Structure formats: structure tokens, C-alpha cells
Amino acid sequence: NHGDPLTTRVCASQLPVVSVVRDAEAQLLPGVGAVVTCKVCSINSRFAKVNILYVGSTPLKSTFRGTIRKEDIRATEKDKVEVYKSFRPGDIVLAKVISLGDAQSNYLLSTAENELGVVVARSEAGVQMVPISWCEMQCPQTHTKDFRKVARVQPQFLQT
Template structure:
């Protein structure tokens, strides 16, 4: 019996690994758990007591261009902030919109290039901010590790905490609400016009 294909991305947890699993292409085992290593469709076929699993690529061109790679510039949306890190959803890579969102993490020490010890995370990012970041590496469970430790990287769009008003940058570390003139801290990206 063959089940309907399910879309998977690198790092997706597929199932626990045991002797009844036969792994095909696009999968690997780490600490007893099967993970996807490709963007594609999961194929599962039950043959008696044995379950054959593989990931089938649909479009090789899409796979190579749609996934964030090390050193790529990505556009992200901040979904949560805690004292140690910022969790984001990666929306586009090198200006190309992704067919689906990937998770990313900006660690406290990767927010700024200087004065890393004095960084206060909630003064740099807030949920809802749009951020430009550089991919450092792929982390665990499809979370990419990102950095904004360059002048050109950081918040490019933020809304005022008082309402749905777009804020404007006033320095490298502050944005201002044009209606109330309230200032809020951010790690502002120095956007260069091209």
C-alpha cells in the first residue's frame, strides 16, 4: 500500500527509526530519528512488515534556488523574542520569495558585530518586524542560524507599538513613529539604494 505524498523540507522529522524501516534517498537518521535532507515529497510504501521511505524531488531547479544556503541574504519576519535569541520565519532568499516559509534563529551574539556582551535582544527586535539577515548555517530541525552583525542587516520595516503605523529609522539603533514621535529601539539596517 502506498500513501499519498506529503511535502517535506530539509530537517523535517519523519518518524522514529527501527528495524522495520528501509530508507531510500533524501533521508538520514540522527539519534534514532529519521529526518529529511531534501525538499520534495515523502513516499511511504508498506510491504508486509517493512516500511520503505524516501523523498522524491519534484523540480530540481526549484530545490536548488528555493532553499537558503550559507551566506545568502534572507528577508525574515520576527515571530518571537527572548533574552537569548530571536525566532523568525524566512520569507525570501536573495529577493526571491519562497514557496513556503522556513524557521530561523538569530542568537544574541549574532545581532551586532561589536559590543556583543551589551546587546539587549528586545531592544533590537520585536515580533512583526521585517529583518534582513545573512544565513550562517543550517541548525537543528530546519531552523537556519542567521546573523545581522553587519551595518546593512537588521530591521527594514517595523510598526509602532501604539498602533499599525510604519516607523521610520532615525539612527542605527532607533526608529520613530511619525504620528506620535515615540521612539523605539531597534537594530536598524542601513539600506543602500541601488
């Protein structure tokens, strides 16, 4: 084996033996309670679909799909939450895994803590927005305000 993932060698019985050599480094999987960084792909009135990119500060080799349901966006006034006032496609969000996914379903995620929510959002002008409250971000160029579920970012979750 010379670093080739698929090798064939001939045994004493002259039958070829095929072996698959896996990458020694195991794939990190999001676990329940883990804080993950994800990117919003799509939204509708009931949930936001996201791709999980990091577990803690560790980048994932492959992305996992996640869902943030309307009722898991905020801890209070859950009945008043509107998905489009919390997230937009392209937003980068800190969330916590509340249930594991499987082959048929996505990971269920929550942003129902002050430290969780949108950490990076771009305005219509393509400029990175600045948080001005727990529920609004503003474009520094056009001064347009947009609703978001803004994360109160803890220093240990900031990527350098």
C-alpha cells in the same frame, strides 16, 4: 499525465503503477552567506525566532525557520546587546545565513553588519516607523521612539 500530480496507469502485468510528478521548479533553499528577508515571530532574552520569507529578492514557496542569537545581532559590544532592544515580533529583518538548518534545528542567522537588521517595523499605533539612527526608529504619528537594530539598507535589497 495531464498535469495531474498523481496518476495511475495499468501495465502489461495488470498491476497499477502509481507515479508522483513533482513541480519542475526546484525549491530554492537558503545557503550559507545568503542574505534573507525574514519576519520576527518571537523573542526572548537569548534569541529571536524568525520565518525566512525571501532569499535575496526571490520569494520562498514555503517558509523556513531561523534563529538570530543575541551574540549574532551586532558586530561590536556583543555583551551589551539586548534582544528586545533590537527586534520585536512582526519586524521585517534583513539577515545573513551563517549556518544551515536541518530537520531538528533552525537556520542560524546574523545581523552583525551595518547593512543588516530591521528594515520595516510598526509602532504601537500600527504605523510604519522611520529609522532615526542605527539603533532607534520613530513613529511618525505619535513620535514615540523604539530601540531596534536598524539596517542601513542597500538599494539592491529593497523590494519594489
